[in-house]
Amino acid sequence: MAKTTTPNHAGAARQRGVTMNDVAKRAGVSRTAVSFVLSNRENASISEETRTRINEAVQALGYRPNAGARALASQRSDWYGIVTEIVTAPFAVDIIKGAQDQAWLDRKFLLIAPSDQADAVGPNQGLEDAATEKLLEQRVEGLLYAATFHRGVHVPETAKEVPTVLINCFDADGKLPSIVPDERAGGRTAVERLLRAGHRRIGVINLDPVIPAAIGRLEGAREALADAGLELDPELVVPGYATADGGYEAACRILDRYPQEDRPTALFCLNDRMAMGAYDAIKERGLTIPGDIAVIGFDNQELIAAYLRPKLTTVALPFEKMGALGVQTLAALTAGQPIIADQQLVGCPLLERSSV
Amino acid sequence: MAKTTTPNHAGAARQRGVTMNDVAKRAGVSRTAVSFVLSNRENASISEETRTRINEAVQALGYRPNAGARALASQRSDWYGIVTEIVTAPFAVDIIKGAQDQAWLDRKFLLIAPSDQADAVGPNQGLEDAATEKLLEQRVEGLLYAATFHRGVHVPETAKEVPTVLINCFDADGKLPSIVPDERAGGRTAVERLLRAGHRRIGVINLDPVIPAAIGRLEGAREALADAGLELDPELVVPGYATADGGYEAACRILDRYPQEDRPTALFCLNDRMAMGAYDAIKERGLTIPGDIAVIGFDNQELIAAYLRPKLTTVALPFEKMGALGVQTLAALTAGQPIIADQQLVGCPLLERSSV
DNA sequence: GCCAGTAGGTAACGCGCGTTACTTGCGCAT
DNA sequence: ATGCGCAAGTAACGCGCGTTACCTACTGGC
Structure with a gap:
């Protein structure tokens, strides 16, 4: 049996990578000792001298822990998954940024899965399922679902195996x-700002009245007016x-409907x-912003709001x-802590620029 | 020693997850057989009957493979990593979409790491290193670097351990x-479009002249004009x-500099x-688009281009x-195939709307 | 009656690491 | 001299899975 004993694709360029064993050998200690040092175990007793010897070996060899193996052994992946349509409809991409920054701070890794891959044709639901499934295969510790606009959604059943927000x-x-x-x-914030500037007659260009954004914002406007x-x-x-x-058409309608003294x-x-x-409708009529008509928006879409004139x-x-x-919230959930509320509301800050 | 023998956080809600062993037991076969069926090995011989029995067990138990363990055993992760500032400067977010779609088709998973985490204060370089390092710990098979705008970059040394694009x-x-x-x-495309519409005198509002975008686009414009x-x-x-x-200021300068008959x-x-x-400068002067002045842009920033009037x-x-x-390209590289060229140029299609 | 070949499996090793239980050497009080 | 306690480690198991080498019928050809 004169077989060569290199079962691994040995000739290839892909080197096997240095493992803890290599580090241990080089430092002249057991692999366990290396593991203890690298994971900073408090109680385990390793002398300062061997500790530095191990660290030197790590440096010299360029050792890099294998996250997968670590996850397997420790039964925790340090991964969260987020499934989202945002990747393909980037309006709300800051959600990902915020989530990722926070995850990074917590030493977690955020796996981003798109929710509308055209993998198979069919109802959208199935594709979200596929994304969720893929994330669960990675053994994420928690799941996030993010939408581009505020609405009700249905979450795949499988998602419920793991904390979800x-x-x-x-x-x-x-x-x-x-x-x-x-x-x-x-x-309320928006309308209060207009009231503060002295406006009493305020036109509202509304969205589809059934979506949560329209319902909420209009309700807030009503409250602010009532307060005044x-x-x-x-x-x-x-x-x-x-x-x-x-917006143009709505503004035209609202501006042309009244004589000047009744105009909002x-x-x-x-x-x-x-x-x-x-803006276009107002400028077309020879009116100035904010001199004749003040305008306040919602959403703060940078590309628009910061560049309009x-x-x-x-x-x-x-x-x-x-x-x-x-x-x-996910971190609290996975830690078994109770969460503050089923639905957390986050405030919408006013961004003052020049149109009011 | 009447210790309880449940070393795993047993009381908690986190169930251990069903493994291949569970499936094998339920189907009355060995774990190896299950592995063969699940990975669709051609040569291995499993009777059709046990194959379906195994599949039924998979269904019944809701078995889900553990991607980490699979990666560990097979020495391939099926992951690519992408390091990018796009997450925080979403202008070019479609790069991620394109990459992710393609990765999904190849049954790869794309790990997205932000390149400008404010983890530690310091030169940007160090932070990119951290992101790269984190991806390499996940044993990604290849690395992608994506920038928000076309420019030269420096890639961390460590990235070169793995194919990189x-x-x-x-x-x-x-x-x-x-x-x-x-x-x-x-x-060239842009200017050819204007020439085709009959324009001979074309003003150019330039970017910072040293960036690749400005150099290339201007060169193309020059070529198109020369052809005519x-x-x-x-x-x-x-x-x-x-x-x-x-753009407003530049357009003002260019429009006000000439008498009407010489005006571009x-x-x-x-x-x-x-x-x-x-647009604003043109409209302010009572001129119409495209009647008096045609305008063509570059980049196709949807939020602007599709909403301007x-x-x-x-x-x-x-x-x-x-x-x-x-x-x-990464797939070719990891497969050891030669790549087409060091630098691949991708064409920029014309999007006809209404301003020319 | 015997051997080769094949269909249909299985036992066992190793991937890289966390973790528990155990060992060893040594200083010190009794 | 003995026992105790502690510092400083190590051997060995298991995480879930891919994979190789092997094993056991059973069939057919001579």
């Missing part, structure tokens, strides 16, 4: 904890498609894209903070 | 393969900051943000395609 959406049928923007407070002893005039609330064109002096646009269209004052959706809070 | 950037000092947009051809027997008038090339304001009839803005500002005709940066090509 929803971000910018909520569980339409179950009891999963979620993190969503405080739309109502945001709407005013009522929201239903005639001044006009709906539009959530686009620049939609401010417009609350329920998102920045519509505000962008409203004049720059758009708007209420920001706290994507990054929601992402971070999602990871924090 | 750069996307939307290139190795400033070494020989790593890269995927970048064909800026020159894109510039024209020369690029240096006076008509005005630089500006890469913002809406910068078209503006080639080297990015869409500047085009956005140019009129919608902006522009040349798109092929982010998604570059991401996909990056993964394909």
Whole structure:
């Protein structure tokens, strides 16, 4: 039996990688000692001298722990998974940033799985299942679901094997904890800002009235007006498609409907894209912003709000903070701690620019 | 010694997960047989009957393979890693989408690591190193580096232990393969479009002249003009900051400098943000787009280009395609295949809208 | 009646590491 | 001299799985 004893694809360029055994051998100690040093075990007793010898060996060999093996042995992966449509509809990409930053701080790794891979044609649900499945195969310790816009969603059944938190959406049928923007407070903030600038007659360019964003923001607007002893005039609330064109048309309707003295002096646009269209309508009529008409938006879509002329004052959706809070909640959940509430609301800060 | 023999955090909710052994036991076969069935080994001989019995057991128990253990045993992780600043500067997020889609098709998983974590304060380089290190600990089979804008970069030394491909950037000092947009051809495309519409006198709103995007796009513009027997008038090339304001100012300068009959009839803005500002300058002067002045942009920043009024005709940066090509190149590299070229150029398609 | 060949499996090793139980040497009080 | 306690380690098991080498019918050809 004169077989060569190199079962591993030995000739190839891929070197086997240095293991703990190599380090141990070089330092003249047992592998266990190396493991103790590398994982900083308090109680285990290793002399300062061998400790440094081991560390030197690690340096010299360029040893790098194998995360997979570590996960296998320790029964914990240090991974969270996030399944999201954001990768393909990047509007709310800051959620990922916030989540990732927070995960990094916690020494966790965030696995990002897209929820709408065109792997197989079919109803979207199946594809989310595939993404979830893939993440569970990686033995993630917790799952995050993130949506591009605030709405109710259905989460695959399999997800419930592991702690799960929803971000910018909520569980339409179950009891999963979620993190969503405080739309109502945001709407209030926007209108209060306009009132503070002296406006009494405020037009509202509304979104599709059934979505949570529209419901909440409008409710907040109503509250702010009520606090000032005013009522929201239903005639001044006009709906539009959530686009620049939609905003343009809605603004035209609202501006052309009244004689100058009855015309609203401010417009609350329920998102920045519509505000962008409203700008055009206002400028077309020879009116100035904010001199003749003040405009306030919502969402803080940087690419629009910061580049419009004049720059758009708007209420920001706290994507990054929601992402971070999602990871924090997940950490609490996996640690077995009770969570604060089923649904956590995150405030929407006002961003002052130049349109009010 | 009446110790309880449950070393695992047994009381907790976290069940141990069903393993291959469980499946084997339930199907009344050896674990090896299960492994053979699950990995679809061609040569191994398993009767059709036991095969279905095993599959039934898998279903019944809800068995899910442990990716980490599989990676450990098979010495291949099926992971690629991508290091990128895109997560925090989402302009080019489509690179991730393209890469991820392609990875998914290849049954690979893409680990996304942000390159600018504020983990420790210090020069950016160190942080990229940390991200790279973390990915290598996961034993990724290949590395991708993606930048938000086309430029030269320095890649951490450690990255070179594994096949590496750069996307939307290139190795400033070494020989790593890269995927970048064909800026020159894109510039040519833009100007050819304007020429085709009959324009002879074309103003160019330039970026910082030293960056690859500016150099390439301008060179392409020059070529297109030369093909038509024209020369690029240096006076008509005005630089500006890469913002809406910068575009506004540059457009003002260019529009106010000439009497009407000498005024350029078209503006080639080297990015869409500047085009956005140019729109304002044009409209302010009572001119129409594209009637009096045609405008063409570059980058195809959806949020701007598709929402400007009129919608902006522009040349798109092929982010998604570059991401996909990056993964394909990586696949070739890890398979030991030779790659096509050190630097692959990807074409920039024209997106016709309404501003020309 | 015997051997070769094949279908249908199984035992056992190793991947790299965490962890527990155990061993060894040594100083010190009795 | 003996026993005790502690510092400083080490041997060995198991995590879940891929893989190789082997084993046991059973069939067919001569």
